[in-house]
Amino acid sequence: MNEQLHIENQLCFRLYKLNKSITKLYAPLLKEAGLTYPQYLVMLVLWQDEKAKTIKDIGAILELDSGTLSPLLKRMEKLDLIKRTRSTLDERSVAIELTAHGKEIKNKAKFIPAKLFMLTGLTKVELTQLQQDLDELLSNTNQHLK
Amino acid sequence: MNEQLHIENQLCFRLYKLNKSITKLYAPLLKEAGLTYPQYLVMLVLWQDEKAKTIKDIGAILELDSGTLSPLLKRMEKLDLIKRTRSTLDERSVAIELTAHGKEIKNKAKFIPAKLFMLTGLTKVELTQLQQDLDELLSNTNQHLK
DNA sequence: CACAATTATATTGTGCACAATGTAATTGTT
DNA sequence: AACAATTACATTGTGCACAATATAATTGTG
Numbered sequence: 532m533n534e535q536l537h538i539e540n541q542l543c544f545r546l547y548k549l550n551k552s553i554t555k556l557y558a559p560l561l562k563e564a565g566l567t568y569p570q571y572l573v574m575l576v577l578w579q580d581e582k583a584k585t586i587k588d589i590g591a592i593l594e595l596d597s598g599t600l601s602p603l604l605k606r607m608e609k610l611d612l613i614k615r616t617r618s619t620l621d622e623r624s625v626a627i628e629l630t631a632h633g634k635e636i637k638n639k640a641k642f643i644p645a646k647l648f649m650l651t652g653l654t655k656v657e658l659t660q661l662q663q664d665l666d667e668l669l670s671n672t673n674q675h676l677k
Numbered sequence: 678m679n680e681q682l683h684i685e686n687q688l689c690f691r692l693y694k695l696n697k698s699i700t701k702l703y704a705p706l707l708k709e710a711g712l713t714y715p716q717y718l719v720m721l722v723l724w725q726d727e728k729a730k731t732i733k734d735i736g737a738i739l740e741l742d743s744g745t746l747s748p749l750l751k752r753m754e755k756l757d758l759i760k761r762t763r764s765t766l767d768e769r770s771v772a773i774e775l776t777a778h779g780k781e782i783k784n785k786a787k788f789i790p791a792k793l794f795m796l797t798g799l800t801k802v803e804l805t806q807l808q809q810d811l812d813e814l815l816s817n818t819n820q821h822l823k
Numbered sequence: 824c825a826c827a828a829t830t831a832t833a834t835t836g837t838g839c840a841c842a843a844t845g846t847a848a849t850t851g852t853t
Numbered sequence: 854a855a856c857a858a859t860t861a862c863a864t865t866g867t868g869c870a871c872a873a874t875a876t877a878a879t880t881g882t883g
Contacts, residue, residue, distance in 0.1 A: 551840080555841095585832095586831075586832065587831060587832085590831095597833065597834095598833085598834080601832065601833055602834090623831040623832065625831080
């Protein structure tokens with residue numbers, strides 16, 4: 532049989548499973564903070580510097596379009612995590628900022644990265660190396676998109 | 678600011694983006710074969726040895742439960758890729774086998790892995806090493822799940 | 824200035840992914 | 854053999870992710 536088509540030889544399949552596996556590791560930790568994983572990513576962006584960002588800004592960082600972000604941010608507004616405001620300067624754009632509650636959650640979330648690092652079982656050196664490898668690969672693959 | 682909470686320092690975020698990026702690389706290739714990415718994974722399992730497999734078998738390999746597989750396989754049956762048959766030996770289980778059309782598609786698909794390998798820009802040695810690194814990490818993370 | 828092109832976001836529709844729950848068949852236990 | 858437990862799968866409901874399309878605001882161009 533064609534060894535190249537063997538599922539266990541596919542890089543994509545490892546990434547697919549690993550992505551799911553790690554998301555499941557986050558789930559119980561995020562649940563305490565009342566967040567889903569994509570919501571956590573948005574919060575990370577907003578916690579960065581606690582200044583309002585447009586949907587476009589967030590989309591550029593997370594590589595998500597309005598088809599994903601628009602309903603996601605609406606749900607987050609309902610959860611009192613963020614506030615959405617039409618910009619007065621440019622009526623097309625929507626500014627996203629943290630609510631008081633959204634800012635508070637950061638205190639619960641700040642221990643998550645260390646907890647997750649432990650669960651990976653990697654050393655700091657291994658983690659850094661892997662991050663570099665993945666960055667390089669991501670740079671290659673993104674080069675062929677759009 | 679807490680550097681640990683910086684989004685660009687998260688391993689999960691790289692995996693998240695990489696997974697999406699690679700899936701998008703597959704999209705145009707799979708479209709020619711009339712498959713989505715998860716459908717391609719199922720086909721890889723069935724192409725392996727062209728014998729019928731239960732939904733449970735497929736789920737064990739892909740790490741997916743019936744909530745995902747049940748509707749996915751129904752769609753695949755509608756597309757004439759597979760046939761679903763209640764087992765006579767054990768009426769609980771459903772046997773999945775390839776249709777003639779499902780077998781044919783393998784000829785279109787067999788060039789996909791090589792095409793994708795090119796798009797990654799990795800050398801064979803780098804790919805092998807990365808696969809090993811990801812396997813190790815997957816083994817660690819899965820250890821903490823269920 | 825008129826208006827074509829672009830931009831920022833929203834909406835619709837489809838397909839996963841998964842938690843929770845339901846159901847019928849099978850197996851284990853007494 | 855009776856029946857409790859388990860197993861295999863299906864269903865329901867929620868939340869992404871994305872392609873395609875729509876809409877209104879802004880910008881660019883003659």
